[in-house]
Amino acid sequence: MSQTKLSTQSLNLHFGDKHVLKGINIEIPANKVTALIGPSGCGKSTLLRSFNRMHDLTPEAYIEGKLLLEQLDLYDKKNTVTDIRKRIGMVFQKPNPLPKSIFDNLAYGLKLHKTPKKEIPDMVTKALQESYLWEEVKDELQKPAVQLSGGQQQRLCIARAVVLRPEVILMDEPCSALDPISTKKVEELILSLKDDYTVVIVTHNMQQAQRIADYVAFMYLGEVIEFDECEKIFHQPQHELTRNYIEGTFG
Amino acid sequence: MSRSRETKDWIFRLIFKATGLLTIALLVGIFLMLISNSIAFFFDVSLIDFLGGKQWSPDKGGGVYGILPLLASTGLVTLGSMVIAIPLGILTAAYLAEFAPSRLQAILKPLIEVLASIPSVAIGFLGIVLVGPAISNVFGTLSGLNALNGSILLAVMALPTIISVSEDAINAIPKSYREASLALGANQWATLFRVTLPAALPGLIAAVMLGLGRALGETMTVLMATGNAAAMPTSFLDSVRTITATIAIEMGEVPFQTTHYFALFAIAAVLFIITLGINLLGEYLANRLRKYHA
Ligand SMILES: Nc1ncnc2c1ncn2[C@@H]1O[C@H](COP(=O)(O)OP(=O)(O)O)[C@@H](O)[C@H]1O
Numbered sequence: 001m002s003q004t005k006l007s008t009q010s011l012n013l014h015f016g017d018k019h020v021l022k023g024i025n026i027e028i029p030a031n032k033v034t035a036l037i038g039p040s041g042c043g044k045s046t047l048l049r050s051f052n053r054m055h056d057l058t059p060e061a062y063i064e065g066k067l068l069l070e071q072l073d074l075y076d077k078k079n080t081v082t083d084i085r086k087r088i089g090m091v092f093q094k095p096n097p098l099p100k101s102i103f104d105n106l107a108y109g110l111k112l113h114k115t116p117k118k119e120i121p122d123m124v125t126k127a128l129q130e131s132y133l134w135e136e137v138k139d140e141l142q143k144p145a146v147q148l149s150g151g152q153q154q155r156l157c158i159a160r161a162v163v164l165r166p167e168v169i170l171m172d173e174p175c176s177a178l179d180p181i182s183t184k185k186v187e188e189l190i191l192s193l194k195d196d197y198t199v200v201i202v203t204h205n206m207q208q209a210q211r212i213a214d215y216v217a218f219m220y221l222g223e224v225i226e227f228d229e230c231e232k233i234f235h236q237p238q239h240e241l242t243r244n245y246i247e248g249t250f251g
Numbered sequence: 252m253s254r255s256r257e258t259k260d261w262i263f264r265l266i267f268k269a270t271g272l273l274t275i276a277l278l279v280g281i282f283l284m285l286i287s288n289s290i291a292f293f294f295d296v297s298l299i300d301f302l303g304g305k306q307w308s309p310d311k312g313g314g315v316y317g318i319l320p321l322l323a324s325t326g327l328v329t330l331g332s333m334v335i336a337i338p339l340g341i342l343t344a345a346y347l348a349e350f351a352p353s354r355l356q357a358i359l360k361p362l363i364e365v366l367a368s369i370p371s372v373a374i375g376f377l378g379i380v381l382v383g384p385a386i387s388n389v390f391g392t393l394s395g396l397n398a399l400n401g402s403i404l405l406a407v408m409a410l411p412t413i414i415s416v417s418e419d420a421i422n423a424i425p426k427s428y429r430e431a432s433l434a435l436g437a438n439q440w441a442t443l444f445r446v447t448l449p450a451a452l453p454g455l456i457a458a459v460m461l462g463l464g465r466a467l468g469e470t471m472t473v474l475m476a477t478g479n480a481a482a483m484p485t486s487f488l489d490s491v492r493t494i495t496a497t498i499a500i501e502m503g504e505v506p507f508q509t510t511h512y513f514a515l516f517a518i519a520a521v522l523f524i525i526t527l528g529i530n531l532l533g534e535y536l537a538n539r540l541r542k543y544h545a
C-alpha cells in the first residue's frame with residue numbers, strides 16, 4: 001500500500017443529537033482513487049465533507065477525533081480552513097459552475113489565492129486541457145459557464161478544482177446528474193487525475209466503482225464496515241454486510 | 252369534463268390578460284393626461300426656455316418657468332438618499348440573509364417592516380425636529396432644512412424596500428454557489444462580495460430601482476424638510492425644492508388652466524419620463540446580467 005494521504009482517527013460526527021459518523025478509522029492512500037460506497041444515508045457525503053471542513057458552517061455539526069492530511073491536523077485552530085481547502089478540492093453532485101464566464105470560473109480560485117495576474121491565463125488553459133475540456137471551449141472562454149452542457153459543466157468544475165493544484169480532490173457522486181456519455185468522459189478524466197492527485201469519490205454505482213477505484217470503503221449506518229482494494233471488496237468481501245450490499249445492488 | 256376545464260382555463264387567461272392590460276392602460280392614460288395638459292404650456296413657453304432655464308418664478312412678470320433648479324433639487328436629494336441607502340440597504344440585507352443569527356433576524360425583519368409603514372408626514376416631522384437641528388449643529392448652518400436633510404429622510408424611507416427586496420434576491424441564490432466558492436478556499440466575505448452579491452445583482456438592481464422610485468416620487472417629506480427654495484442649489488447644505496414639492500405647493504393656489512397651471516403638468520411629465528427611463532434602464536441592465544444564470 002502506498003503512502004497515506006488522508007486519514008481519520010476515531011472520527012465521530014453528530015448533527016445535533018443525531019450520531020452520523022461512528023468511530024471511523026480510515027487511511028486513504030496517496031495517488032489512488034478511493035471510492036466510498038454504501039446505502040443512501042449511511043454517511044458517505046458527511047465523511048467526504050468532513051475532510052475539507054464543509055461542516056464548519058453547520059452550527060449543529062459536532063466533530064470528535066482526528067482528521068489528518070499527511071501530518072497536518074485538519075481541525076487544529078492554527079490551520080486556516082481556506083488553506084486547507086486549497087489543498088483539498090471538491091466537486092459536487094450537481095455541477096455548480098459559478099454565474100461567471102468559463103474563464104472566470106477557473107480564474108476565481110486563482111485570484112482568491114493571490115496568483116499573479118499574468119500567470120492566470122496559462123494556468124487556466126493548462127487546467128482545461130488536463131480536464132479534456134479545452135478543445136470544446138477554447139474559442140468561447142468568455143461564454144457564461146451555465147450555457148455549457150451538464151457534462152461539460154461537471155468537467156469545468158473538476159478543472160476549477162485542478163487549476164488550484166490541490167493534493168486531494170473530493171468528489172460527491174459527480175456523475176449522478178450526467179448522461180452515460182458524459183459519465184464516461186468524467187470517469188476517464190478521474191483515472192487520468194490520479195497520477196497527480198489523490199481522489200476520493202462517493203458513488204452509488206457499483207460498476208463505476210469497479211471501473212475507476214483502486215480502493216473501496218463500504219459504509220453502513222455511519223460506520224466503515226470494510227476498506228480494501230477494489231478487487232477484494234468486489235470479489236472476496238470479508239464481511240457479510242458488504243457481500244449483501246454488493247450482491248443486492250447487482251441483483 | 253375536459254370541456255368545462257378548457258372553458259375555465261380560457262376564462263382565467265382572459266382575467267389575467269385583462270388585469271395586465273389594465274395596468275398598461277393606466278400607465279398610458281396617466282402619461283397622455285400629463286402630456287395633453289402640458290401641450291398648452293408650450294404655446295406660451297418654449298421647450299428650450301423650459302428645459303434650459305435656471306429660474307423658476309411663476310409670479311415674476313409673465314412668469315419664468317425654468318425647470319433646472321427643480322430638476323437639480325430632485326436630482327441632488329435623490330442622489331444623496333441613494334448614496335446613503337444603497338450600501339446600507341444591501342449590506343443590511345446581506346447581513347440578514349447570510350450572517351445574522353435567527354433570533355436577531357426574528358427581531359430585525361418586523362422592525363424593518365414597521366419602518367416601511369411609517370407615514371411620510373411623520374418622517375417629515377422627524378426631519379424638522381431631529382435631523383434639521385442636528386445638521387445645523389454639525390455644519391454650523393442657520394437652518395437644517397436643506398437637501399442633506401431630505402436625502403437622509405428619503406434614505407430612511409427607501410431603506411425598507413431596498414433591504415427586503417435585496418434580501419429576497421440574496422436568499423434566492425442557490426446554496427451550491429456558496430459551496431462552490433467556499434470549497435475553492437474563499438472565506439465568507441469573499442464569497443459574499445465576489446459570488447453571492449454579483450449573482451444577486453439583477454435582483455439588487457430591482458431593489459435599488461424600487462427604492463429610487465420611492466425617493467423620486469416622495470413629496471410630503473421633502474416638502475417639510477428641504478426648506479423649499481426654488482433656486483439652483485450649489486451644495487447639499489442649500490435649501491432646495493424638488494419637482495414633487497413644487498407641484499404640491501403650487502397646485503393649490505394656481506388659477507385653473509393658466510400657463511402656471513399647465514407648467515405644473517409639464518414638470519410632472521418630466522418626472523414621469525425620468526422615472527420611466529430609470530426603470531427601463533434598470534430592467535435592461537438586469538436582463539443583460541441574467542444570461543450568466545442557469
Ligand atoms: N446538515 C445536516 N443536519 C442533520 N442531519 C444531516 C445533515 N446532513 C446529513 N444529515 C444526515 O446524516 C445522515 C448521513 O447523510 P449523508 O452523509 O448525506 O448520507 P449519504 O451521502 O451516504 O447518502 C443522513 O441520515 C442525513 O439525514
Ligand SMILES: [Mg+2]
Pocket residue numbers: 044045046172202
Ligand atoms: Mg450523499
